Amino acid sequence: MKKHWYDYLWIVSIVYLTLGFFNILCAWIGLIFFFLPLLIAIFGGGKLYCNLFCDRGQLLSLLGKKLKLSANRRPPVFLHKKWFRYGFLAFFMVMFGQMLWITYLVGAGQRPLSQHVKLLWSIKLPWQWAYHGGVSPWVAQFSFGFYSIMLTSTLLGIITMILFRPRSWCVYCPMGTMTQLISRARSRSE
Amino acid sequence: MIEEKPRKKRKAQVAKQDCVACGCCTKVCPKGAIRVYKGLYAQVNEGLCIGCGRCAAECPAAIIEVVKVDA
Ligand code: SF4
Ligand code: SF4
Ligand code: SF4
Numbered sequence: 562m563k564k565h566w567y568d569y570l571w572i573v574s575i576v577y578l579t580l581g582f583f584n585i586l587c588a589w590i591g592l593i594f595f596f597l598p599l600l601i602a603i604f605g606g607g608k609l610y611c612n613l614f615c616d617r618g619q620l621l622s623l624l625g626k627k628l629k630l631s632a633n634r635r636p637p638v639f640l641h642k643k644w645f646r647y648g649f650l651a652f653f654m655v656m657f658g659q660m661l662w663i664t665y666l667v668g669a670g671q672r673p674l675s676q677h678v679k680l681l682w683s684i685k686l687p688w689q690w691a692y693h694g695g696v697s698p699w700v701a702q703f704s705f706g707f708y709s710i711m712l713t714s715t716l717l718g719i720i721t722m723i724l725f726r727p728r729s730w731c732v733y734c735p736m737g738t739m740t741q742l743i744s745r746a747r748s749r750s751e
Numbered sequence: 752m753i754e755e756k757p758r759k760k761r762k763a764q765v766a767k768q769d770c771v772a773c774g775c776c777t778k779v780c781p782k783g784a785i786r787v788y789k790g791l792y793a794q795v796n797e798g799l800c801i802g803c804g805r806c807a808a809e810c811p812a813a814i815i816e817v818v819k820v821d822a
Binding site: 606612641642725727728732738740745 | 790812
């Protein structure tokens, strides 16, 4: 099949995660991957982002298929069930809200800046080398928080890529669930 | 007299209610026979589908089956 320019967007994933390793403030760039899919869905593009452009999905395909890291097993049935997908989305949103709250507290001077990346919402990794100062503490706190989310979801994606099929993450990815929900809401109101 | 048997053809069938509309299936179909409809679910164009099963093997949710249908 013919390759398009957008078939190479997996590189963006690697560049993004690498940048955050050296300068955590680059985590802010990730807001693009956050708003773009939602905006596309809101303006009627359905899941075009998932279907064509998502760097994360492409990276998982690459690791799973090209590098053959995937066991290529059928994932358990619950993975695509609505209760699990919506439940995971809800959990993700709560954790996202908590991250914003911590950012707010740091901004209000009620909490010191924590220079850690939190993996899987629990494991604190030292990451202070990636912060060089020069911005308000909340700007840095948001960077650490947002990068933690990106790294965590990439890790979960890689784990389910290895265990099941390459893009098993896409079955329960909160972004994918949200864009499908927006598409549903749109088609119902049409 | 030779009795004509009803001919069966293999076609992909998507369990729509379980489809996450990720579009992985569309990328591997050699015939362009499967597409994601409006970000909702994947749809098979039975006229084009040759029942090769590539989409079914690719689907990360494993919700596509290749079934025999009357042609
Ligand atoms: S489901 Fe998530 S990871 Fe998969 S293509 Fe969509 S946004 Fe990307
Ligand atoms: S790969 Fe499976 S879940 Fe994804 S759009 Fe196709 S049928 Fe739906
Ligand atoms: S069975 Fe083969 S031809 Fe039919 S939709 Fe799937 S990939 Fe395409």
